[in-house]
Amino acid sequence: MDSDQPAPASHRRRFLIGLAVAALFAAAFGAFLLGVAREGARRDAEERRSVVQLLALTDLVDRAGGQPAAAEEPSYGLGEELPPVDVPAEGTVPDTGGGLGDELAALDAGADSAETPDPGAATRQAVAAFAAAHPEVKAIRVVLFDGLLLEASTALEDLDEKAGEKAAPRRLERDEKPLYDLGQQLRAAVEGNREGQEGEAREEEIAAERLSGGLLRLSAPMERGGAPVGMVQMDTLVETPETRGAGFPWLAALLAVLAPVGLFFLISLALGERRALLATLAAVLLLVSLSAFALWSTRTLAADRRAAAEATAAAVKAEGERSIAQLAELGLPSDPPPAPETWDADRYRQPRGLVQAGQAGATVDQDRLDHESHQDAGRVHRAVITLSLIALVLLLYVGLGWAARTGAALVEHRYAYTYTVPALAAMLLLVFLPFFYGVALSFTNANVYNTDKSIFETWVGLDNFVEIVRDIGVAEQTPDGISWNYQSFYWTLGFTIVWTAANVVIGVSVGLLLALALNTKDLAFRPIYRVLLILPWAVPTYITALVWKGMFHKQFGVMNQILQIFGFDPVSWYDHPFTSFLAVLTTNGWLSFSFMMVVSLGALQSIPADLYEAARVDGATRWQQFLSITLPSIRPALIPAIILSVIWTFNQFIVIFLVSAGEPGGSTEILITKAYRIAFEQYRYGYAAAYSVIIFLILLAYGTWQNRVTRATEAIGE
Amino acid sequence: MKRDGVSHWPLHLFLLVMVVVTIYPVLFVITIAFSGGQALSIVDLPPDPGIADRLRAITPWPETVSTENFRSLFADQPFSRWLLNSVIISAATTFMGVMLSSTAAYAFSRFRFPGRRAGLMMFLVSQMFPGTLMMIPLYIIIVKWLGLGSTYMSLVLMYSVTAIPFCVWMMKGYFDTIPKELEESALIDGASQATIFFRIVLPLARPAVAVTALFSFMTAWNEFIQAATFMDREDMYTAPVGLRFFVSGFSEQWGYFAAGAIIAAIPVVLLFLFLQKYLVSGLTAGAVKG
Secondary structure (H helix, E strand, C coil): CCCCCCCCCCHHHHHHHHHHHHHHHHHHHHHHHHHHHHHHHHHHHHHHHHHHHHHHHHHHHHHHHCCHHHHHCCCCCCCCCCCCCCCCCCCCCHHHCCCHHHHHHHHHHHHHCCCCCCCCHHHHHHHHHHHHHCCCEEEEEEEECCCCEEEEECCHHHCCCCHHHHCCCEECCHHHHHHHHHHHHHHHHHHHHHHCCCCCCCCCCCEEEEECCCEEEEEEEEEECCEEEEEEEEEEECCCCCCCCCCCCHHHHHHHHHHHHHHHHHHHHHHCCCHHHHHHHHHHHHHHHHHHHHHHHHHHHHHHHHHHHHHHHHHHHHHHHHHHHHHHHHCCCCCCCCCHHHHCECCCCCECCCEEEECCEEEECHHHHHHHHHHHHHHHHHHHHHHHHHHHHHHHHHHCCHHHHHHHHHHHCHHHHHHHHHHHHHHHHHHHHHHHHHHHHCCECCCCCCCCCCCCCCECCCHHHHHHHCCCCCEEEECCEEEECCCCHHHHHHHHHHHHHHHHHHHHHHHHHHHHHHCCCCCCCHHHHHHHHHHHHHCCHHHHHHHHHHHCCCCCCHHHHHHHHCCCCCCCHHHCHHHHHHHHHHHHHHHHHHHHHHHHHHHHHCCCHHHHHHHHHCCCCHHHHHHHHHHHHHHHHHHHHHHHHHHHHHCCHHHHHHHHCCCCCCCCCCHHHHHHHHHHCCCCHHHHHHHHHHHHHHHHHHHHHHHHHHHHHHHHHC | CEECCEECHHHHHHHHHHHHHHHHHHHHHHHHHCCCCCCCCCCCCCCCCCHHHHHHHHCCCCCCCCCHHHHHHHHCCCHHHHHHHHHHHHHHHHHHHHHHHHHHHHHHHHCCCCCHHHHHHHHHHHCCCCHHHHHHHHHHHHHHHCCCCCCHHHHHHHHHHHHHHHHHHHHHHHHHHCCCHHHHHHHHCCCCHHHHHHHHHHHHCHHHHHHHHHHHHHHHHHCCHHHHHHCCCHHHCCHHHHHHHHCCCCCCCHHHHHHHHHHHHHHHHHHHHHHHHHHHHHHHHHHHHC
16 A cells, blocks of 8 residues: 655654644644533523622612602703702711721611601712622622712712712713613513513623623613613622633643653554555544544533532522521511522523522432533533544644645745735735635624624524515505515515616617727728717716706706706606616616727727628628627627626616605616615625625526527527 | 628617617716706706706706806815815825835845745735625724724725735736846946835836736725725825715705816816726736736
8 A cells, every 4th residue: 555656754664753743733723612512501500600799789779769769859951950958977987988888887877767758868878789799799789860969979980079969869961971871781681571572682781791800781771660670780809819720721731742742652653654554544543533532521611510500509599698687687578489490590690590590409400411411511512522623634644745745836826826916815815715704704793783693693504585585575465456565575676687688778779889880991080970879878877877867857957947848747767666776777888888989880880891792792781780790799798798787787886876866756766776785784794794695696597598698699600 | 881781870770779878977077076056857848848848957967057066166166175184094094005016016026035935825815715704804093993983094905905906916017027137237237226116126117016006006096985984084095085075865955066076077087087998908917817
């Protein structure tokens, strides 16, 4: 099995290097992915524990806010000055330098005057008690929409020197508008989700934000009587230097590289220079080591998940007990009793169901945990299979000597590659990558809000295409006759076809007639005519379009003046689909005949004159000469020009976009202007990409068909 | 005026009518530009206009000839800024386009290397991709990912790659006609590859370089859609986007538009009349091959 040519490098060495490269690549990439996954899981777990606390706090605040005292709550109008609030903290805090304990003392003082009709006192009390019980919670803010109130706050900046003015409760200040906006966003999400249909995309009801210094800021809506009236925000310290870093598995990765390479070295000593055997051995070792690494990764992830779930369960249990104690302490109603198991919720405030309430407090639901670990394993497997394939390709690429050959070719043709690489790289990056990305986008529901998500997260399969193709409600029978749905894909498609056909017919016939006229022998002023008639092609299209848009102006446009000279009524061009179509057709006819004229003229001039003389001798009429000499001779030039102008007109964006702008009601939209509007006015990128893919397919089908027809007719002609 | 028993007068009549149709919009723009006002109508019609009034209203000659629109366009409107943007973008595009396409075309013409055919095909295939399909991903990549919205860079990059395929094929055709012996003798004299390309081949290919440059320039100068999509800030508008700004929505500044349109169109119209025979042959050749 030795190679048929004497290779300078031995197969053994090549496969050893190939295996090392492949294993290094796979292990490094795999370890990186695992590190990212673990880091994500860790952050997830932190967030979950914090969400439990947040929802416990929200529960507490909700109960406190529902106190009878709140019934007398005066409503502060937005324009009014805030009434002087009887702030318990006033006077007690200023000299403290902002410690939480002092704030607590202040609030305790406030609790004594619980009879005052201050609605927020109970809330502040509850917040303070919660903060005291949770040292890792660094700041809590409670915002009320009614009166733009900061109802309670333990944030240090609200308790500083000027606490007399800054301490809660007070009105939100101008620079705290983001706080209010966030609350309104959550309120909108809650209300939207409540009204939304089953299965509709839900909005997140808990906002999370990472702050510097290891703080996690979570915000949840606060509800009273089932309606969101405010927001509870909590900053928790979740990361300390002690929490593990990236969790990058150095040892396992190193082992996954060294073990197969070492084994290969040892075994290959016995195998010698047998290529097939060496290749098999290297591949097997690579796959085994990758599988082992995958197995280990799955285990690690499962262990992480279990630990996280148990920690959450512990948190739920602790919060539940603490909550009951605090309710009793604060004298708040404990009916209905708090349901701590629902506090382990996702961002939509839907309980995850991983933690169950039982006799012994909260326990982890084993089945669900297994299910989630199983999903992890599936993800690991997919990643490892992909990695293995790439690694195998790498191994064979190096091992079979292709890498060496590529390197040699690169060196040998280095000039050629240096010259071509800039242009090719630019094309790949700005033409081919966008093209394939666009095709991929057509399978997603990407829109302006989720462009930072990966394609896989927004993947919807063929939904966009199905929606477009099933958009068949073009016409509807109403008592007043047929009403057309201009938004339908098929209306736009039909309009585009009519538009293209009409324009090409006009362009070709006018262009050909002019070319025939100009081709007349000894015609006076021919060069002048030619230059003047070529002008429309020379003028930038956007200028032409805007000028014609002006000339079709209902009140001041020249077209209506001309109509009125002939005794017609002025026409409101863009108010009816047909007149609007005439306007765009005229514009495009004006700018497109020159091209056809130039092409036809060039072809006509290349016909030898003796052909016509021979025909005249044979007694052919002019019409016969045209049919049997002129047309066949100019066809080779005319057909590509027609193909080009079909494609140009089909994609004639500027005329439609600038002249009629689709008026009235989108009826004169062609496919590509429609796609543009969907993308850049409705911001539905995925749907617009699907539209564009369909346009591409239509053009591709047209091109193929046209090619075949052209070839068939050529075959007949010959 | 007779030959072969056919009179030329009907032909002249037909051609004259077509010439009037062709140049009327052009004369109309010139009329509005020199009218000194912003109105779209050539004259103010009396309340009950007769035929003569209406005929006057479509005659492309302003009531009063004035260059006020041109003066005001530069003095009171940001048009000079838009024009400058267009000049910068077009010049940079021309430079990038010529550099990228002349080097690539030279390699495709002179060297035989693995991937040559694939590379050449790539340029042809790219011509089939529809503009809007590219636009959405380009928008996401350039504006959302790279944060290059409203920058010169975004348009220069896109315009250059738009122009590259045509330029590469055209320059390659020209390089093919330059005898290889010149370079071989230079090589024997000890010239480096770079010297040969920049000092011998490029100067010899000056006509092709000129056409490539002019084509790239016109591509960039006339482009409207991408400029309108990628340039959000008013001070970054190019001339086409700015001209549209004058007459879009509720803005009806037709005088400024007309004056600006003349300024923006004159260079390209002249270039076009000079270039058209290359463009026609290039376009149809590309269509046949593609």
